Amino acid sequence: MNTLSVKITDNLHYIGVNDRETHLFENMWPLDNGISYNSYLIDGEKTALLDTVKITKVDNLLSKLTGILGDRKLDYLVIHHMEPDHSGSIKSVVDMYPEVTLVGNKKTQDFLEAFYGITGNFLEVKEGDSLDLGDRKLTFYMTPMVHWPESMVSFDDKDKILFSQDAFGGFGALDGPIFDDEINWDFYESETRRYYSNIVGKHSKQVQMAIKKLEKLEISMICPVHGPVWRSKPEKIIELYDKWSKYDTDEGVVIVYGTMYGNTSIMAETIARVLAEEGIKNIKMYDVSKTHVSHIINEVWKYKGLILGSCTYNNGLFPPMKHLVNVIQMNNMRNHILGVFGSYSWSGGAVKSLRGFAETCEYDFIENVVEAKCSPTVEDLDKCAEIAKEMAKRLKA
Structure with a gap:
């Protein structure tokens, strides 16, 4: 003993x-x-x-x-x-x-x-x-x-x-x-x-x-x-x-996405690459189905930028993403710049839910929102790039 x-x-x-x-x-x-x-x-x-x-x-x-x-x-x-x-x-x-x-x-x-x-x-x-x-x-x-x-x-x-x-x-x-x-x-x-x-x-x-x-x-x-x-x-x-x-945060972005067949993750990868091109060095990416919310919350507490992306599931948020959003709300997290994106197949719902989440938070919300139908098009990915550019601009402001 x-x-x-x-x-x-x-x-x-x-x-x-x-x-x-x-x-x-x-x-x-x-x-x-x-x-x-x-x-x-x-x-x-x-x-x-x-x-x-x-x-x-x-x-x-x-x-x-x-x-x-x-x-x-x-x-x-x-x-x-x-x-x-x-x-x-x-x-x-x-x-x-x-x-x-x-x-x-x-x-x-x-x-x-x-x-x-x-x-x-x-x-x-x-x-x-x-x-x-x-x-x-x-x-x-x-x-x-x-x-x-x-x-x-x-x-x-x-x-x-x-x-x-x-x-x-x-x-x-x-x-x-x-x-x-x-x-x-x-x-x-x-x-x-x-x-x-x-x-x-x-x-x-x-x-x-x-x-x-x-x-x-x-x-x-x-x-x-x-x-x-x-x-x-x-x-x-x-x-x-x-x-x-005091909710003091460092320059950087946490990208969290929920995907079933990879389409939403393609959008997340695009956003991450453009952020890097815009000079953002601290970029953390998480598949919400793979990484426990504990570790994601830890990084969100550290970095100012937060970008959430979700596929639509039963006309709403992908369940693991819904859990993450609930935990963020429960912990009363503040002082973030927030961007959202998502995808759907026959009817939307995920992006609408993420917008609703944004309205409940006192975050600096990026109005450029992307919602791709099935697979993201070149135009959809261009809009994802705009989210990244706007995030980088606000982080450096």
């Missing part, structure tokens, strides 16, 4: 675990590279466990916990977030340390009883309250809807450490490295943005509120519940979350 724990500072230990077995996070989002569930243990004058892990990893957590505490008791279990990937092992910890005091806010207590039937031994904290651990103190700040209503963070006044729950986290198991100065950021950046766009992005307004609330703190380290511990450059992940939650 892996009992590895990592010392962060005096009396503060990383006792998180990696999950490379789960295929889908929240049973929706692919975990091709796994994910970490981070838990932290303070063993100073008093002892405090900060969050637990998914129940499937409870044995690993308890082994690390008892390995450090030995015969000492656990005084507190601080619960920053009640989603079961972090709260799933709470009952097991309580069974092992029945006198432990659970620390959370009022909504935390409601979830504890609803999920696990746990009552009693609970210390309710509110905005600005502190927990005295003897040689250090934790001060609590409420961050509701980042990304659950009970979500909160705590700040260690001694070492200037922010325990940030899901905020500032990311996908990807920690394959040996634990700290930001140990990882290959080229890999983790995309997985961190994918986590933000898939899980947190819908609540970007609340993320902005949380960032502004925490600006007054002198943060030297960030310990999230997913992804690396930011001990070297915590300002880097704050800046990225600030950028993403």
Whole structure:
């Protein structure tokens, strides 16, 4: 059994675990590279466990916990977030340390009883309250809807450490490295943005509120519940979350198409080629039937240009494209230039639906719309080229 724990500072230990077995996070989002569930243990004058892990990893957590505490008791279990990937092992910890005091806010207590039937031994904290651990103190700040209503963070006044729950986290198991100065950021950046766009992005307004609330703190380290511990450059992940939650985008275009027999993809290829001729270097193309929406959303969050193309299916959008559009709407994605195109055989519907989607968004819409009957003609492809030229023009404006 892996009992590895990592010392962060005096009396503060990383006792998180990696999950490379789960295929889908929240049973929706692919975990091709796994994910970490981070838990932290303070063993100073008093002892405090900060969050637990998914129940499937409870044995690993308890082994690390008892390995450090030995015969000492656990005084507190601080619960920053009640989603079961972090709260799933709470009952097991309580069974092992029945006198432990659970620390959370009022909504935390409601979830504890609803999920696990746990009552009693609970210390309710509110905005600005502190927990005295003897040689250090934790001060609590409420961050509701980042990304659950009970979500909160705590700040260690001694070492200037922010325990940030899901905020500032990311996908990807920690394959040996634990700290930001140990990882290959080229890999983790995309997985961190994918986590933000898939899980947190819908609540970007609340993320902005949380960032502004925490600006007054002198943060030297960030310990999230997913992804690396930011001990070297915590300002880097704050800046990225600030950028993403402001919907700031880079120059580039994501082209997503839905096709049954290849005709719509020919139109997409034309658009991509003309974009390249117009000097756009960041072009991402996806067949919506082949690439999971998780990865597409990640790129859409990054780049300003978005071009959607769909064949008509039962007088409407091709079902995988309809799903993508629904996810974009659900995540309240903003600040894009949008172009649309499509094809049909005997009756249209896809392009009409994409136009309807455009009307629901606050996007800069390109009115040049192409809808080919069966196979695209030379004239249709010329119109596709015009979409590309107009997209490039607006991106460079």
